[in-house]
Amino acid sequence: MAIQTAELKPSVPSSPLLGFWNTFSKNRMGVVGLLMLVAIVFLAVFAPIVAPYDPTTSEGLGSSDIYNPPDMKHWLGTDDAGKDVLSSFIYGSRVSLIVGFFAAFISIVLGGIIGIVAGFYGGRIENFLMRFTDTMLVIPDLPLIVVIVALTKPSLLNIIFVIGLLGWTTTARIVRSQTLAVKSRKFVLRARAIGAGNGHIITNHILPLVMPLLVVNAILVISLAILNESTLSFLGLGDPTAISWGQMLNFAFGRGAMSTGAWWALFAPGFGIVWVVLGLTLLGHGLEQVLNPRLESHHLMPGRPVVRSEDVPESATRNSQSTKPVILDVQNISIHYVTADKPPARAVENVSFQLHEGELMGLVGESGCGKTTLMMALMRLLPTAGQIVGGKILFNNQDLTAMSEQEIADVRWNAISIIFQGAMNALNPVRTVGDQIAEAIIKHIPIYYEKPVAERVSELLELVGISAEHKDHFPHQYSGGMRQRAMIAMALACAPQVVIADEPTTALDVMIQAQILELLDELRRKLGLAVIFVTHDLGVVAEMCDSVLVMYGGITAEYADVDTIYNAPRHPYTQELLKAFPDLSKPERRLTSIPGYPPKLDALPDGCRFAPRCPLAFERCSIDMPALHALNGGDHLVSCHLVEPN
């Protein structure tokens, strides 16, 4: 059920570093964090110039200077020894940064080596190293650091080493899992196949790919080291010869700043720690977002409101020969994916179709042609970026696009249900299958009793060929075929009129595929369902469908009954698609695939969307977009210049 998001991803920039900066500079949190750090590094480097006093000497200080509040002479007041707090604050930044940087350096190198060795060599080495890492991860590090520093001399060097030698565990774990992921990639296997040594593979192939994660982790490790150093100093275990923020707090807290109300001596040093750590945190957060971009969208975010632009021309509608009543009438529907910084991707444009009672319609096209988008729109399940920008979806003469969220919730599953592809992910792993089916029934049938619901669940499972005793099992206890059957049972739970089957057999092996398709066909005849069958396999469609809608690049390429599509296709795309699938009646024919890919939806060609790949394209095809022409008295729709009536 991959909703086509490929077109939403950022395009690849020319230089990786420049491209990285371009993306990063748009990340507000990351940039703010970086600026905060630049400021503090500046302060630390130029401390002797910036600081108004030298905090290492206490000459000329009298008892009247102790804990003086801020004034023009001392902007941040004076401390317990009468020294200028601002100057100590500025010099204190040096210790924090030095300890943070060097301790983190030790941790990162150590953790990086352990992680790469464990991930790369595997086996007993990995087993031993990871056991050791897990053990060290469990042991609380601050008490251990306190114990070790208390047992040794509390010098800056000792503190750096102790914090560094105990801070590598998270790095080792992250690097190991990344190494494992990279190790089996093709180019590493290839390098190994042509005889590259382990050292070469690690430095040239694995390290560059582990690096981005390592950088983000390094920022976290630095901030933890800074926090640990300040805590140690606050507890009185700091280097007595170096002024640090933690130590300033130790002195202020232990020497009466609380009782004298000298808030300046308590606030300033802590503010410095928060400034640095927050800067690092924001920078790390920003980097993470840039290096590991997630769409940051989910299914509960509100959808975009339906808008209707007036200038959409009405396209031809098919005049089907079916005598049965129409249940679902989709008229000129258009769907865009809207992103903040790019023109909208026109995923579906002006598509119309009618679904009659008991009809099985095939919806065919390559991936990225708008099929799933169209189906999601029918149930108003488009992702947040998706927006219906025109058209109507009439279900029993009610317009689904005009319904409120609450009204559409009653239609979902009750009237229109959907069988998703890849049922493993479509079922909740921590709830039993029976429970998930029952939930749908309970939701839509207001008054229920436990027993009838349980019976109905058993009945549904039996209907799709699953023994009712499996209803209390979890999805992972089912086989792939059983999960897909369970998904079908779930789709039938509320006796809907329309079932959408979105590539329901993609992830299954051929035998199971055939069984599932047979089951679907049998059920729709037995229950009189109207089914929309989304697939890219024209062979499947031939056996079961009544009508076929072929989509290409978001528009209707061809729409007709199944015989016409198979025996007299008029659109070159349909013709090419047919050539790509085996036909048992013409065994001598060679299978050919269509070169190239469907167009990107945010960069559609000017003329016919299929023109760049079309073997029959002529001059006009790349200039004019062909209209949807009605043939055979309106029963056969084709959007191609070649069928234009003269």
Added chain:
Amino acid sequence: MSRYRYLLKKIGWSASTILFVLVLNFFLFRVLPGDPARAGIHDPRLKKDAIEALRVRFGLDKPVINCFETLHPIKVGDCGVNPLDTQFFIYLRNLTQGELGISYHTNRPVSDILVERLWNTILLIGAGQILSIIVGITLGVLAAWKARTSIDYGVLLTGLLAWSLPTFWLGIILLFWGSNNGFPIGGKATPGLSSYPFLQQAGDIARHMILPTLTYTIVYMGEYLLVMRSSLMDVLAEDYILTAKAKGLNSFQILKDHALKNAMLPIVTIIAINLGFTVAGVIQIETVFSWPGLGGAIFEAVGRRDFPILQGAFLMIAVSVVIANLIADLTYSYLDPRVQVQ
């Protein structure tokens, strides 16, 4: 793998970790310089019999382990010493009897001092953990649900800021504010209340707990919030959430019935891993608020160079964290049905 074997494996792992902690704890205090008892026996100013008395008093007359007089690689002692008569074995034997040595400072048994303090720490951690989990998870759920709105942004920044606060400093600020606003300035109880009725005493302790617990909650809710937010964001992007939405369930039902349990799974792991950090926070909070717990004991022991207390407290904390981790693992296996078959 059956659930039974999974449990056995986890218990075995915890046992071996505890063994590692025991060994580490023993050797740390013998390899590193700084213990006054050990330093004392090398002090040239002491008389010979005084040194001998010190050695016997702290069990230093016995070999460290079987073949080694000291851990010095060159000074290998007589081999064939009875292994039961070594410092390491005596240390282990004492541990099984709950003996952790004698405090240098008070001359009381370390285990007596620490056990009463352990309960105070558990009280503080318990209250803080529960509050920070509740607040963190609630805010995390809110942020994920309202993703990419100003609510989400505000919650996210709050979380990052809370994460960045040094615990002891936040404690100092709250104490500074609280002491001017009628809160107790530290400790666990007001002196002289011990003859008062139970309810009044409990109320007094609760009043003393407000600021330390608040500090704890603010610092640790940040991480729970961030983890819950990203975990729930991931879960809400899963296909089965779309299925639930397609079934016609509303946002509240989806959150309650399909998302929260799944999103909680990483939280259980984080709570376990966090216990190590939690201890770090508790040391700071107890120091600032003079709370008579294990963390406070560590702080005092550092100041007085009271190493038996330090050793005992470290051991107690490390073993508690390992056991708490085991409990979290077992909870995880109970929450996630997939664990049984992995």
